[in-house]
Amino acid sequence: MKNPDAIVIGAGILGACSALSLTNAGFKVLIIDRGTVASGTTGAGEGNILVSDKDPGPELTLALRSRDLWFEMQEDVGDSFELEAKGGVVVARSDDSQLMALAQSQAAHGVITEKVDSKRLHELEPYLHPELSSGVFYPQDAQCQPMLAAARIIQSVIARGGELVTRSKVLGFTIAGDSIRSVKTSTGEYAAPIVINAAGTWAGEIASLAGSHLPVAPRRGFILVTEPAPQYIFHKVYDSDYVVNVASSDADLQTSTVVEGTRSGTILIGASRERVGFDSTMNYEIVRKLAAQATSLFPILRDVQLLRVYRGFRPYAPDHLPLIGEDYRVKGLWHSAGHEGAGIGLAPGSAALITDTILGRQSFMDPAAFSPKRFAEVLR
Amino acid sequence: MSASTGADVSFTFNGDNYEGAPGQSIAAALMASGVRELRATRFHKEPRLIFCGIGICFDCVVVVNGVANQRACLVEISQGDQIVSSK
Amino acid sequence: MIAIIGAGPAGLAAAMTAAENNEQVVVIDSAPRPGGQYWRHLTKVEGYKSARSHKYFTALQENEKIIYISGAQIWSAVQVDDRITLNYLAAGIESAITVQKVILATGAHDRAIPFTGWERPGVMTPGAAQALLKGHNVIAGQKILITGTGPFLLPVAVGLAAAGADVAGIFEAHSPLRWLRSPLALLLNPQKSIELIYYIRQINKYKLRVRFNRAVIAFDGKSASIAKVDTELRIKKTVSKIDCDVIAAGWGFTPDVTLGGILGCKQVVDRDGTVIFAVDGEQRSSVANIWIAGEATGIGGADLALIEGRIAALSALGLAIPARLRFARYRSQKFATALQVSYPVGNGWQGWLRQESKVCRCEEVSLGEICASVSELSANDARTSKLFTRAGMGMCQGRICSRNVSEIIASQTQCEVTEQERIGYSNRPIAAPISLGALSDGIK
Numbered sequence: 051m052k053n054p055d056a057i058v059i060g061a062g063i064l065g066a067c068s069a070l071s072l073t074n075a076g077f078k079v080l081i082i083d084r085g086t087v088a089s090g091t092t093g094a095g096e097g098n099i100l101v102s103d104k105d106p107g108p109e110l111t112l113a114l115r116s117r118d119l120w121f122e123m124q125e126d127v128g129d130s131f132e133l134e135a136k137g138g139v140v141v142a143r144s145d146d147s148q149l150m151a152l153a154q155s156q157a158a159h160g161v162i163t164e165k166v167d168s169k170r171l172h173e174l175e176p177y178l179h180p181e182l183s184s185g186v187f188y189p190q191d192a193q194c195q196p197m198l199a200a201a202r203i204i205q206s207v208i209a210r211g212g213e214l215v216t217r218s219k220v221l222g223f224t225i226a227g228d229s230i231r232s233v234k235t236s237t238g239e240y241a242a243p244i245v246i247n248a249a250g251t252w253a254g255e256i257a258s259l260a261g262s263h264l265p266v267a268p269r270r271g272f273i274l275v276t277e278p279a280p281q282y283i284f285h286k287v288y289d290s291d292y293v294v295n296v297a298s299s300d301a302d303l304q305t306s307t308v309v310e311g312t313r314s315g316t317i318l319i320g321a322s323r324e325r326v327g328f329d330s331t332m333n334y335e336i337v338r339k340l341a342a343q344a345t346s347l348f349p350i351l352r353d354v355q356l357l358r359v360y361r362g363f364r365p366y367a368p369d370h371l372p373l374i375g376e377d378y379r380v381k382g383l384w385h386s387a388g389h390e391g392a393g394i395g396l397a398p399g400s401a402a403l404i405t406d407t408i409l410g411r412q413s414f415m416d417p418a419a420f421s422p423k424r425f426a427e428v429l430r
Numbered sequence: 431m432s433a434s435t436g437a438d439v440s441f442t443f444n445g446d447n448y449e450g451a452p453g454q455s456i457a458a459a460l461m462a463s464g465v466r467e468l469r470a471t472r473f474h475k476e477p478r479l480i481f482c483g484i485g486i487c488f489d490c491v492v493v494v495n496g497v498a499n500q501r502a503c504l505v506e507i508s509q510g511d512q513i514v515s516s517k
Numbered sequence: 518m519i520a521i522i523g524a525g526p527a528g529l530a531a532a533m534t535a536a537e538n539n540e541q542v543v544v545i546d547s548a549p550r551p552g553g554q555y556w557r558h559l560t561k562v563e564g565y566k567s568a569r570s571h572k573y574f575t576a577l578q579e580n581e582k583i584i585y586i587s588g589a590q591i592w593s594a595v596q597v598d599d600r601i602t603l604n605y606l607a608a609g610i611e612s613a614i615t616v617q618k619v620i621l622a623t624g625a626h627d628r629a630i631p632f633t634g635w636e637r638p639g640v641m642t643p644g645a646a647q648a649l650l651k652g653h654n655v656i657a658g659q660k661i662l663i664t665g666t667g668p669f670l671l672p673v674a675v676g677l678a679a680a681g682a683d684v685a686g687i688f689e690a691h692s693p694l695r696w697l698r699s700p701l702a703l704l705l706n707p708q709k710s711i712e713l714i715y716y717i718r719q720i721n722k723y724k725l726r727v728r729f730n731r732a733v734i735a736f737d738g739k740s741a742s743i744a745k746v747d748t749e750l751r752i753k754k755t756v757s758k759i760d761c762d763v764i765a766a767g768w769g770f771t772p773d774v775t776l777g778g779i780l781g782c783k784q785v786v787d788r789d790g791t792v793i794f795a796v797d798g799e800q801r802s803s804v805a806n807i808w809i810a811g812e813a814t815g816i817g818g819a820d821l822a823l824i825e826g827r828i829a830a831l832s833a834l835g836l837a838i839p840a841r842l843r844f845a846r847y848r849s850q851k852f853a854t855a856l857q858v859s860y861p862v863g864n865g866w867q868g869w870l871r872q873e874s875k876v877c878r879c880e881e882v883s884l885g886e887i888c889a890s891v892s893e894l895s896a897n898d899a900r901t902s903k904l905f906t907r908a909g910m911g912m913c914q915g916r917i918c919s920r921n922v923s924e925i926i927a928s929q930t931q932c933e934v935t936e937q938e939r940i941g942y943s944n945r946p947i948a949a950p951i952s953l954g955a956l957s958d959g960i961k
Contacts, residue, residue: 061895086901087894093904197904201894208895216897277499277912277950278472314880314907315472319953332779332946334593334604341956352954353497358914359946451654453549458653466638473881479638481878481917483645484554485547486626488912489878497609499912499950503648506549 051213054080056244057233059220059256061085062092063196063394064386065248066203067401069212070123072246075405079212080240082233084219087204088197090250091393094362096273096310096318097196098286099395102138102188105152106159108419109371113392114160115414116399117190123398127206131199132313138191138286139166139174141347146184149290153186162190177282177350191286193310196394220249223260223380230260230382244408246384251365253373253387262379265425266388268363271321272336274344277355278315282348286310289347307343309351317354319344321391332359366390367425374400374420375407384408385422441511443492450507457483457490457502468492468502469516491516519833520545520603520616522591522776525553526819527811528622529573530826531833536582538834543584543614544577545591545605547949550652551577553624554644555819557652590949594779599806601780604959611955618806620829621777621794622822625770625812628791629917630866633874634736635766636881643673643767656682658763662741664688664733665767666860671716673765678723685761687720688731690746691860699855705848731756733764734869750865768862771920772813778944780804786936787815789857790920792943798843799832800825808833817853824849864924876925877918879911887922891929898930899923899938914945 056072058065061083069079083089099120104110124133142149153163166174168183204214218237223230223245232241247264249256257264291306308320319340337359345352367373367388377383386400403420406413439450443460450459457468457480467477468490481489483503490502493514502513519535521528524546535542550557556570577585589607596602602615627642634640639658643665649655656677662685663674670687678684696703703710720727728743734752735742740760745753774784774792783795783803793816794802794809802809810825811817817825824846828838870876872885886906896902899909899922908922909915915922919942920934927934 086897088904089898089901093901197901198894201896201905204895205893214895216895274953276953279498314910332593334595335961337947338956338960341953342960345953345957352957353952355499355950355952356947356956357912357950454653454655458649458655461649461657462653462655471881476636476881477638478636478878480641480645480649481629482626482642483648484626486913487629487878487917491912503645504548 051078051080054078054213054240054242056080056246057082057240057242058246058248059233060090060248060250061087061200061204061214061216062090062248062250063088063200063397064250064389064400065246066200066207067123067397068246068248068386068404069207070127070203071398071401071405073207073210073212074126075409079207080242081204081207081212081214082218082220082235082237082240083214083216086216087214088200090252091362091364092196092200092250094273094360095196095391095394096320097194097199097394098392099192099194100138100286100392101156101161101190102140102186104156106155108415109396110156110159110161111415112396112399112403112420115402116396117192119398119402120192120194123203127202130202132195133192133199134194135190135192136285136310138188138288139171139185140188140288140290141171141178141182141185142290143182146290149186161188163188175284175287177348178287179347179349182347193286194394199394220256220259225260225380228379228381230380243382244384245382246386246404248386250387250393251363253365253385257377257385260377260380260383262377262383263425264373264385264387264422265368266365266373269366269390271362271364271391272333272340273321273360273362274319274337274340274356275358275360276317276319276351277357279317279354281311282350283309283311283317287347289343307340307347309344309347316357317351332361364390365393369424372396372400372420373422374403375417375422378423378426439507439509441507441509441513443513444515454507455503456492456494456505456507456511456513459507460502467515472517518543518616519618519620519830520601520614521620521622522603523553523622523624523811524548524551524577524585524587525622525624525811525822526555527624527822527826528553528620529577530823531620531622531810531830532583533573533576533580534827534830535834536576536580538830538836539582540834541582541584543586543616545586545589545603545614547588547590549588551585551587554626554648557648591776592947592949592951594776594948596780596804601806606949606951606955609952609955611951611959618833619808620826620833621782621802621807621809621813622811622826623773623776623813625772625816626916627767628769628771628862628920629766630768630862630921631874631876631918632734632736632766632866632869633871634738636875636878637736637738639738639762640736640764640766643670643765646677646763646765647673650676650680656680657765658761659683660685660761661763661765662686662688662733662759662761663765664690664731666690666862667767667769667856669767671720674725675716675719675723678725679719684723684725685759686726686728688733688743689727689729690732690750691748692729695859696855698858702851702855706852709852733766736764746865748861749863751863751868752865769860770812770816771916772816774813774943775945775948777802777807777809777813779946779948780807782807782809784940784943786939787857788854789816789861790934790939791816792939799838800829801832815850815853816856817849818856821846821849821853864928867925867928876921877906877908877911879913880907882906882908884925887925888929891926896926899926899934899942902926909942915942919943
């Protein structure tokens with residue numbers, strides 16, 4: 051492609067959504083990826099589009115808007131990535147006071163919540179353990195097939211004049227003064243005044259190549275995939291510990307149950323979180339722990355067999371908020387990374403924030419909370 | 431088409447009665463009785479029989495006494511087994 | 518104590534060698550009866566030198582130095598310091614065994630390549646037809662057609678014919694003249710010529726029809742389409758249709774490298790494209806205290822597996838390897854190489870398929886869907902295509918189709934399948950399905 055208006059680094063979901071958003075705003079976009087479409091974290095995720103696991107604050111505002119944008123994007127791109135508002139059921143294991151307090155504050159900020167008693171809980175999820183008696187239903191929680199979503203969105207970008215170059219590894223940048231001029235890659239040098247860094251867990255390396263710094267680190271997660279089974283699980287079901295763990299800063303292993311069915315009949319069981327760098331060694335004790343937590347929620351799963359285990363790396367920032375906005379050193383370099391386990395859900399909103407800021411137009415929220423500049427002082 | 435003798439293990443498959451020899455796999459006993467479909471596939475409902483025959487391909491999976499996805503080529507028949515096709 | 522994984526020729530030879538040298542061994546095997554894929558006799562059957570398995574079977578049952586655990590599927594393994602723990606399932610119950618040394622003799626299964634209609638009832642691997650007959654006394658169908666490539670087709674055909682089956686023909690994709698490329702291998706292994714003569718006599722005895730440079734390229738449920746193929750398996754012309762209810766199609770073998778992969782043993786790609794383990798002259802893997810013997814170090818047949826099993830056991834006991842054993846292995850390895858040279862599986866089979874032909878049996882994924890993942894969704898490697906189409910994501914975990922999908926994607930994107938990709942699709946962290954209940958109950 052000659053003279054793109056913008057270059058997006060990364061063909062995962064964040065790159066795809068940014069590319070679509072910019073394309074729809076009239077930009078000619080070139081997407082490059084060192085691997086192929088959805089070959090990083092996007093390809094190792096469940097496709098969560100959740101509002102239920104966010105505390106009130108900027109991330110919840112982003113999540114709520116993103117959730118609506120997902121359905122708008124489906125209108126735009128076509129019904130082709132298994133987007134489904136399946137709803138989430140959060141189950142209180144014992145004391146439900148923390149969960150109920152969270153639900154109440156979320157409701158005050160626009161989340162649709164339904165506190166459910168034992169009878170309603172088992173109507174929603176008939177195979178839940180009979181002793182579980184309290185929870186919250188979040189009808190807005192949704193899911194998509196994230197690899198298909200990234201691919202279909204990129205397909206639309208290409209159909210609208212964009213281009214995708216795969217197996218293109220970023221080697222460096224040309225920066226004139228303090229402004230970005232071009233991206234040097236293994237497949238050639240591409241010039242553009244705007245570069246979006248949506249490189250997921252590698253976003254920090256990209257920033258370093260531009261002489262800047264972005265504090266993105268990997269947090270390892272395992273997901274169990276079972277054999278195809280009859281439909282035992284009807285929503286995304288998780289226990290209330292999940293919300294606590296997502297926000298945890300502890301480097302040690304945390305596991306909390308997330309169980310859901312898929313269209314192909316397999317059941318996905320998460321979610322573990324550990325900070326162990328890019329170590330992809332298998333840990334069978336984590337596998338056992340995840341299995342035990344899932345079967346304690348759904349005893350019927352005891353007879354269902356485990357087929358495989360995914361290992362993925364969630365990119366995260368020290369304060370657990372995504373990094374969305376212009377680099378604090380290099381003008382024209384924009385970041386959209388560090389969404390941790392929520393990248394799929396937050397992608398379209400993140401893309402809209404960047405496009406709106408580039409165009410200087412009012413966006414749906416103030417993006418300041420996500421600005422990479424928040425780490426500028428710390429890092430200097 | 432069976433060369434086996436001493437058929438003295440009785441079991442049911444999709445509700446019908448069958449017999450096989452001790453030590454025979456579910457697939458072998460059923461094929462010896464002329465069965466040509468162990469299950470129908472999940473998406474296109476196409477018939478499947480055995481393929482690899484040695485437990486690698488999982489094409490012959492059936493429900494054995496309520497436990498799903500058992501490989502008919504490996505699991506030996508037991509007296510009174512209730513076997514149904516995976517759907 | 519040494520754990521030996523697999524009770525085929527390599528594992529049995531290793532067990533007997535170790536036991537003869539007064540070492541306690543435990544043999545863990547997934548099948549209900551010993552013998553692996555090669556020796557699976559329920560009763561005495563026709564076959565070259567089939568009787569030599571008996572001494573091993575007897576040792577397994579009677580030698581008090583050998584503990585034999587049958588019907589046990591190892592689903593995971595962990596090495597911590599100098600101890601290796603093997604977690605296995607037997608009759609749905611999980612158990613574990615911890616040892617210092619392991620000999621992996623995990624064998625191989627038939628390689629299958631797709632053709633239109635290969636998912637229909639009646640199409641199976643020669644190994645399946647063999648297992649039904651030898652292991653269960655069942656003839657697979659009324660009229661059996663055998664196709665593919667390699668000398669293993671002959672004992673399958675002869676065994677079936679001897680049991681009274683109607684064998685409609687053997688359609689071997691290559692010409693026997695290809696053996697002339699490997700004169701040294703033939704000279705070093707005169708006993709193989711005797712074996713061949715045995716099978717030629719059997720073929721004449723049962724009046725079996727053998728056709729070379731032919732392959733079954735489609736099955737409509739009632740009849741098989743036979744084509745003349747070139748050395749790359751490209752169709753030269755379709756020659757005939759033959760009515761049959763069983764097609765046994767085998768295209769060489771795929772070694773089972775799952776367990777060694779979990780334990781971190783170094784893998785390499787063999788000249789035939791299969792992923793095998795790198796071992797040294799004493800069958801030692803790259804990981805301390807793990808030896809590997811038999812097909813998982815390169816497809817070579819039972820003779821080579823027996824020798825490798827003995828060498829592995831001697832090495833594991835710290836004993837010297839006799840020079841004659843090393844030479845015997847050298848001879849057999851030459852023969853194994855000649856097999857690969859004589860019976861290659863080219864990529865011409867891709868031309869047999871139609872857009873709607875199934876490639877992944879488990880998830881029912883067609884060639885057209887795989888091609889669309891490349892042309893429409895920009896997948897340019899097999900991993901991405903598999904994530905889009907679910908090819909290779911089903912119950913078999915890609916054991917049957919992964920290699921074929923990778924070859925198709927490589928053709929579609931005009932690339933070669935890389936070594937990294939071949940090793941990638943051959944490895945699985947969960948070696949066998951295990952119920953979530955068993956997993957939960959196993960928490961320490």
